[in-house]
Amino acid sequence: xxxxxxxxxxxxxxxxxxxxxxxxxxxxxxxxxxxxxxxxxxxxxxxxxxxxxxxxxxxxxxxxxxxxxxxxxxxxxxxxxxxxxxxxxxxxxxxxxxxxxxxxxxxxxxxxxxxxxxxxxxxxxxxxxxxxxxxxxxxxxxxxxxxxxxxxxxxxxxxxxxxxxxxxxxxxxxxxxxxxxxxxxxxxxxxxxxxxxxxxxxxxxxxxxxxxxxxxxxxxxxxxxxxxxxxxxxxxxxxxxxxxxxxxxxxxxxxxxxxxxxxxxxxxxxxxxxxxx
Amino acid sequence: xxxxxxxxxxxxxxxxxxxxxxxxxxxxxxxxxxxxxxxxxxxxxxxxxxxxxxxxxxxxxxxxxxxxxxxxxxxxxxxxxxxxxxxxxxxxxxxxxxxxxxxxxxxxxxxxxxxxxxxxxxxxxxxxxxxxxxxxxxxxxxxxxxxxxxxxxxxxxxxxxxxxxxxxxxxxxxxxxxxxxxxxxxxxxxxxxxxxxxxxxxxxxxxxxxxxxxxxxxxxxxxxxxxxxxxxxxxxxxxxxxxxxxxxxxxxxxxxxxxxxxxxxxxxxxxxxxxxxxxxxxxxxxxxxxxxxxxxxxxxxxxxxxxxxxxxxxxxxxxxxxxxxxxxxxxxxxxxxxxxxxxxxx
Numbered sequence: 289x290x291x292x293x294x295x296x297x298x299x300x301x302x303x304x305x306x307x308x309x310x311x312x313x314x315x316x317x318x319x320x321x322x323x324x325x326x327x328x329x330x331x332x333x334x335x336x337x338x339x340x341x342x343x344x345x346x347x348x349x350x351x352x353x354x355x356x357x358x359x360x361x362x363x364x365x366x367x368x369x370x371x372x373x374x375x376x377x378x379x380x381x382x383x384x385x386x387x388x389x390x391x392x393x394x395x396x397x398x399x400x401x402x403x404x405x406x407x408x409x410x411x412x413x414x415x416x417x418x419x420x421x422x423x424x425x426x427x428x429x430x431x432x433x434x435x436x437x438x439x440x441x442x443x444x445x446x447x448x449x450x451x452x453x454x455x456x457x458x459x460x461x462x463x464x465x466x467x468x469x470x471x472x473x474x475x476x477x478x479x480x481x482x483x484x485x486x487x488x489x490x491x492x493x494x495x496x497x498x499x500x501x502x503x504x505x506x507x508x509x510x511x512x513x514x515x516x517x518x519x520x521x522x523x524x525x526x527x528x529x530x531x532x533x534x535x536x537x538x539x540x541x542x543x544x545x546x547x548x549x550x551x552x553x554x555x556x557x558x559x560x561x562x563x564x565x
Numbered sequence: 566x567x568x569x570x571x572x573x574x575x576x577x578x579x580x581x582x583x584x585x586x587x588x589x590x591x592x593x594x595x596x597x598x599x600x601x602x603x604x605x606x607x608x609x610x611x612x613x614x615x616x617x618x619x620x621x622x623x624x625x626x627x628x629x630x631x632x633x634x635x636x637x638x639x640x641x642x643x644x645x646x647x648x649x650x651x652x653x654x655x656x657x658x659x660x661x662x663x664x665x666x667x668x669x670x671x672x673x674x675x676x677x678x679x680x681x682x683x684x685x686x687x688x689x690x691x692x693x694x695x696x697x698x699x700x701x702x703x704x705x706x707x708x709x710x711x712x713x714x715x716x717x718x719x720x721x722x723x724x725x726x727x728x729x730x731x732x733x734x735x736x737x738x739x740x741x742x743x744x745x746x747x748x749x750x751x752x753x754x755x756x757x758x759x760x761x762x763x764x765x766x767x768x769x770x771x772x773x774x775x776x777x778x779x780x781x782x783x784x785x786x787x788x789x790x791x792x793x794x795x796x797x798x799x800x801x802x803x804x805x806x807x808x809x810x811x812x813x814x815x816x817x818x819x820x821x822x823x824x825x826x827x828x829x830x831x832x833x834x835x836x837x838x839x840x841x842x843x844x845x846x847x848x849x850x851x852x853x854x855x856x857x858x859x860x861x862x863x864x865x866x867x868x869x870x871x872x873x874x875x876x877x878x879x880x881x882x883x884x885x886x887x888x889x890x891x892x893x894x895x896x897x898x899x900x901x902x903x904x905x906x907x908x909x910x911x
Contacts, residue, residue: 302719303856387685414718416838417693422649422681431770432649434678450773454832455674457577458777464770473832517690521703521712522725526857529864529883534876537890545888546898549870550906552886558846558867562789562815563903 290343290404290444292334293397294367295390295424296327298351298358299414323358326409326472328365333477334407335366337442344368344401348393350378350386356495364482364490371397375500377508382516383415387423389511392504394428404444404466410435410473418471425469433462436470566608569665570596571733573656574616574628574636575675577647581624583745583787584671588738589614589631590746591698592669598700599709611635613665617655619645622756629754631746636756637663643763647675650767653682658761660687665733667711669698672737680737690728691735696742696861703727711736720838720861739842740786785834790816790847793836793863794824797852797873797892801829806896807851813900819843819863821853837862851892855880872896 300319323331334345345367349355352374359370373393381389394406406428408421418434425432437459438452447466452459454473482490500506509515535545553559570592575582589612596610603610614633616624618640625636639655656679660668670680672694684691692713700709704727711734714725728734785791792811794804804818811818820834836843838858848866853859855871855878863869864883871884872892881887888895 300718302721302858305718305721382690383681384685384688384690411839413839416717416719417681417691418677419681419684419691419693422678423685425649426653426682426685432678432682433770434649435674452776456833458775460772461774461776462770463773468770474826475832517688517731518692518726518728520724521727524723526716526720526723526861531882532869532885532887534881534884534887534889536876537888537894542890542894542898543902545890546895546902549886549888550899550902553847553868553870556868556885562846 290337290341290442291346291401292337292343292405292407293346293348293394293403294327294331294334294362294407295394295421296331296347296349296358296362296409297324297412298322298349298355299324299412302413321354321357323361324409324412326411326413326474328361328409328479329474329476330407330409330470330472331362331365331367332479333439333472334405335480336477337405337439338366341442341444343404346397346401347371348373348390348397350374350381350389359495360490360493363493364486365480366486370493370495371498372495373498377500377506377512380513380516381511382518383417383419383423384517385511385515387420387427388515389506390420391424391427392506393498394424396504398467402467405442405449406430406467406469408469408471410471421469421471428469431464431468432471433464433468434471435473437473437475439470439476442466566606568596568599568603568608568610569663569667570610570612571660571665571668572612572614572628572633573668573670573676573679574614574624575671575673576616576618576621576624577675579618579621579624581627582671582673582740584673584676584738584740585614585628586631586745586748587740587743588669588671589628589633591738591743592667593632593746595667595698595700595711602709613637613663615639615656615659617641617644617652622758625754625756626752629752630748630750632749634754636754637759638756639759639761641761641763643768646772647679648768648770648772649678649682650770651763652679653686654763654767655761656683657686659759660733662759668733668735670735670737672739676737680735684735687733689731689733689735690726691737692726692728693737695736695738696723698736698738704729710734716838716861720857741842741844785817785819785836785843786841788817788843789845790814791819791836791843791845791863791866792816792849792851793819793821793853794830794851795821795853795859796823796827797854798824798829799852801827803852804830806893810849810896810900813903814847816845816847819848821859822856850880850884851896853880854878855883
């Protein structure tokens with residue numbers, strides 16, 4: 289029996305985001321909010337290990353009321369308890385403040401029902417910072433394994449887990465004591481198909497709601513804008529490039545098109561050096 | 566007062582990561598951007614490197630060639646291989662002692678693991694994956710601040726982030742985003758040895774095995790030629806053709822997120838916002854539509870050839886030259902033509 293916690297985030301589906309060409313601002317309308325994909329795989333990994341070893345999975349998320357949907361999705365995958373940490377006082381929190389909020393919540397849950405493993409997705413697809421998981425680990429004082437691709441073993445008796453993480457050089461196998469914090473790649477586990485009872489349970493599930501006061505009394509100096517050392521000074525849209533020439537095979541024929549392109553490559557100083565070198 | 570600009574000198578097995586050189590170049594430029602303030606206040610700015618490992622002191626010399634005026638070296642057997650907690654301990658200890666104003670770290674696997682932990686320990690701000698860094702004024706700050714610009718929302722938005730009331734102002738930058746500065750042959754600089762105590766509890770997580778993986782070793786960041794494939798390949802076997810063209814050009818294989826998500830090729834090949842930033846001399850995008858998240862990772866390549874059957878594919882917006890056509894016609898013809906030309910030249 290093990291107690292696992294997964295910290296998740298609801299994010300706009302960035303693959304569907306469009307920019308208003310007139311104003312240059314994000315068009316959020318109609319953009320679906322989804323469970324951050326990396327987090328979904330982390331939940332799937334927790335569900336796999338719950339099946340193997342038994343135990344409970346607690347999910348926490350920080351966000352607006354709509355984020356309850358992300359929690360229900362986790363329940364559908366096999367989580368037992370979902371907590372929405374939501375308060376207007378949290379608005380404007382950067383990664384430092386967010387890691388404080390999550391770490392304090394994890395500490396409170398751990399005090400009640402000791403945790404063996406805490407999982408995060410490797411990053412959220414809206415911010416792509418990959419900072420919150422490491423930040424929470426530091427605050428908890430628990431070992432951190434980032435870029436986890438496989439949990440080989442969890443042994444609650446000896447109190448260790450063996451985790452594979454990917455680095456530029458290959459795969460490192462890390463032996464780390466429980467509880468540890470992992471940030472997960474998608475390979476950590478396949479998203480399971482929900483069973484009918486799980487699906488029904490998730491639809492009826494009412495997540496718990498935590499605020500900035502209850503049950504954790506947060507230090508207001510460490511949350512929201514006040515607790516966030518970084519702020520956005522300016523936003524804009526990426527630079528537009530001047531498109532180059534295109535050659536249409538249906539007009540020029542494939543042979544001509546390719547010959548033309550190779551000539552153009554050879555006329556370019558940096559390319560010619562590699563083609564002829 | 567001395568305003569310190571720090572760069573983390575990432576090394577693995579005694580080899581300095583090129584991103585350390587790139588960041589030293591950036592740090593040197595940042596100090597020139599506050600020259601007016603320095604003169605007015607009678608202050609100086611200094612670029613310093615931080616080197617952590619075991620028996621790595623020799624690398625300090627290389628850092629000086631790229632612009633470090635001083636290198637702090639922490640040599641400890643416990644730091645021979647990277648582990649988050651001891652390295653975090655070392656960096657936070659040194660930061661508390663020397664109080665740098667700016668601290669730059671490469672956004673590698675190691676650097677991102679480390680930077681988040683260090684910034685949280687110090688309670689300071691950190692901006693990840695910056696694509697532009699400059700010193701400038703913001704809000705009411707009397708001094709110029711680090712203006713850290715990065716893509717967000719999958720590359721759809723560019724945001725400039727500042728951290729005005731805490732120090733150091735930290736940022737991570739991916740390899741290849743900035744140019745390598747010129748390497749000086751004659752250098753002078755100072756090496757300062759520091760000792761930081763690593764206690765056994767910091768070594769609780771340990772590396773028990775390293776499995777070198779061919780796929781993970783694909784070094785696409787520093788390749789001169791990259792041939793990338795996307796969903797337009799239609800099937801995973803399409804990457805054999807991509808590989809054949811890459812081999813012909815002496816290059817490596819890249820991929821779009823769609824191809825990686827589809828399980829057609831492994832993640833280390835992925836180019837883009839959630840993959841790697843590349844800047845080869847020649848980038849060929851075959852069957853890649855050119856979602857913004859892909860473009861932000863490759864648009865600074867010297868020469869971009871896009872091959873796509875859809876004339877409206879956004880990839881053509883960043884291409885130097887585009888071929889509208891079926892990649893299964895174009896690429897074999899290209900391989901053939903390259904071979905024929907090579908044969909004729911020989």
